[in-house]
Amino acid sequence: MKKTLNIFSINRWYYRLSLSQKKAVWGIVFLLPWLLGFLLFFLKPLIESIYYSFNKVKVIEGGVQTEFIGWENYIRAFKIDPIFNRLVITMVISALPQVLVIIIFSIIAAILINGKYPGRSLARTIFFIPIIMGTEIASTTLVGTDLVSQELVGGRGIEAFSSRIILDVLIHTGLPTEIVGFVSGALNNIFFVLANSGVPTLIFLAGLQTISPSLYEVAKIEGASAHETFWKVTLPMLSPMILVSTVYSIIDRFFKHATMIDGIRYGMIDRIYDIAFRQANYGLGAAMATVYMLVTVFIVLIVSLLISKVVFYYD
Amino acid sequence: MAPFKVSTVSLEKKQNLRIKYKRAPNAFIKFFTNTRSNRSVWGNILLVAFLTFLAFLFLFPVIFMVNNAFKPLHELLKFPPDIIVRTPTLNNFLELRVIFQDSVIPLSRYIFNTVFILVIGTAGQIIFASMAAYPLAKYKFFGSEVISRIIVLSLMFSPVVTAVPNYVIISKLGLIDTYWAIILPAFAATLGLYLMKNFMEQIPSSLIEAASIDGASEFVIFWRVIMPSVKPAWITLFIVSFQTMWGVTGDMYIYKENLKTFSYALGQIARVGIARQGVMAAVSLIMFLIPTITFIIAQSNVIETMTTSGLKE
Known part of the structure; x- marks a missing residue:
C-alpha cells in the first residue's frame, strides 16, 4: 500500500512540472550514466592532477604525499x-x-x-x-x-x-x-x-x-x-x-x-x-x-x- | 552558296568528332566518379591519376606487411628489403601457434578477454555517449552549457598525467584485475560524446517536436528518431572506438596473466627481439587485419542505409 502511494506521488510530481522542466528531468536522466563515469574517471583525476602541479608529490604506499610549494x-x-x-x-x-x-x-x-x-x-x-x-x-x-x-x-x-x-x-x-x-x-x-x-x-x-x-x-x-x-x-x-x-x-x-x-x-x-x-x-x-x-x-x-x-x- | 555549305559540313563533322573525343574518356571516368560530365576530360583524368597515386602510397606499406608475414627469416633480415616475398612460407604463423601452445594461458583465453572488452566497451561507449549527447545537443537546461564546455576542455588534457589519480580511483573502487578497469573509463570517453553531440545538433528540432506531438516518449524519440538519423555518426564512433579498444593492453590495471588481452599477448611475443622477427611480422599482420575487416563491414552497412535517408531538411 505504501509503495503504490509512493509511485503515485512521483507521478503527480512529474505531471505538475512544466514542459521545459520535464525536458530537463529527461535530460538529466539521459546524461546521468555518462556523467557519473566522467566525474569519476575524468574530472576528478584532472582536478587532482592540477592540484598536484602546485605540490611536491611523493608516491608512497597506498597513495601520495603532497607538500605545497606554490608556483x-x-x-x-x-x-x-x-x-x-x-x-x-x-x-x-x-x-x-x-x-x-x-x-x-x-x-x-x-x-x-x-x-x-x-x-x-x-x-x-x-x-x-x-x-x-x-x-x-x-x-x-x-x-x-x-x-x-x-x-x-x-x-x-x-x-x-x-x-x-x-x-x-x-x-x-x-x-x-x-x-x-x-x-x-x-x-x-x-x-x-x-x-x-x-x-x-x-x-x-x-x-x-x-x-x-x-x-x-x-x-x-x-x-x-x-x-x-x-x-x-x-x-x-x-x-x-x-x-x-x-x-x-x-x-x-x-x-x-x-x-x-x-x-x-x-x-x-x-x-x-x-x-x-x-x-x-x-x-x-x-x-x-x-x-x-x-x-x-x-x-x-x-x-x-x-x-x-x-x-x-x-x- | 557552295563554300557556305562545305563549311557547315566540316563544322558538323568537327563537332561530331569533338563530341566523340570528349565522350569516350568521360564515359570511362563517369564509371569511376559518377560526377556530372561538365568537368573537363583532362581534369577527370588528372583526378583519377592523383587518386591512384594516393591509393598506391596508402597500399604500399600494406603490401609490404602482407609479404613480410610470409617471408622466411633470411629474407626478413635482408637489407635493403625486398617488397615481394620470394619463397613464401607459413612458418611464421606456425611458430606463433607453437608459442601459444607452450604458454600457460591458452590462446582462446586471451581472445575471450579481448572480445569481452571490445564488445561491452564499444557498445557501452556508443550508447552512453549518444544518450548523453542527445540532451546536450537538443535541450537547454540548467548546467547544460557548462557541461558542454567542460567536455571540450577535457578533450585537451593529456591522459598521461591523469594516470596516477586514475590508478588511485580504480584501485579504491576495487577494479584492479578486472575487465571493468578498462571498460568503465572507456564508457566515459569524451571524444565520442563530442562527435555525437555535433551530429545531433544538426537534426531539425521540428522532427523531435513532430515525434512528441505524435505521442512518442523521450526514450522512444531517442531510440527511434534520433539514433537512426545519426547512424553515420555512431558507425564512425564504432570504428574509432573499436580501433582503440582493440589496441588496449591494459597493463596498468591488469596484472593477472589470465585476464590480459590478446593484443597484450601478441605485443609481448613480438617484443622479444631479432630472433622472433618472423613471428613479429605475422603478429603485425593479424593486428592490422582485424580492425580492417571490421571497418569494411561497418562501412558497407553505412552505405546500404544512409543513401536513402538524409534527414536534414
Missing part, C-alpha cells in the same frame, strides 16, 4: 627545464599550418570517396589504412625497433616507413645528398598529411552522408553548377563538421607533437611521461601537462571562435 613547478618547467619551453613554442607554430592542410585534404578525400562508383568500399578501406598504421605494433614492425632508423626518418608508422624505403632507393641511385634530402623531405610531408587525415576524413564522410539528397536535386533543378553546389550546399552543410575536425586535429597534432632539439627527438607527451614517471617528479610533470592543456585550450578557443562565425546550423 615552483611552473617556474621550473619554463626556466630550468631545457626542453619544455621550446617544445611548447614549436608545437604551436608547426601545428596550425599542418592542421589547415589536413582539413582541406580530408574534405577533398571525403567528397571523393563519398561518390557512387563500383569499388568505393575498397577506396574507403584504403583511406582508412593510415589510422591502423598509426598504432604502436604496426609502426614498430614497419619502422623497426632500432633507434638508428627511427632517428633517420624522424617519424612513426606509415610516414616513417614509406619515406625510409624511398630514402633507401634514392641513396642507392647516387644522387647528390641535397636532392635526396629535398625529395625525402617533401615526401615526408605528403605522408604526414595522409597519415593524419584518417579520422577527419571519417568525420567528414559521416557528415556528407547526413546531407539530404533532395538538396542536391533542388540545386540541380535550379541549374547550379558543380562548383556552385559545392560552395553553396556541401560546404555550409559540412561546416559543423569542419569545426569538429579542426578541434580534433589540433588536439591530435598537439598530442603527437615531437621535434628535433640538438639532434635528439623529443615528444611532448613522452617528455611529460619521462619527467613524471621515469624521473619520478610527478608534480613537475603535472605542471607541464597543465601548461600543455592551457595552451591547447587557448588555441582551440581562438580557432573555434573564428570557425563558428561561419558555421551554419539548422534552426
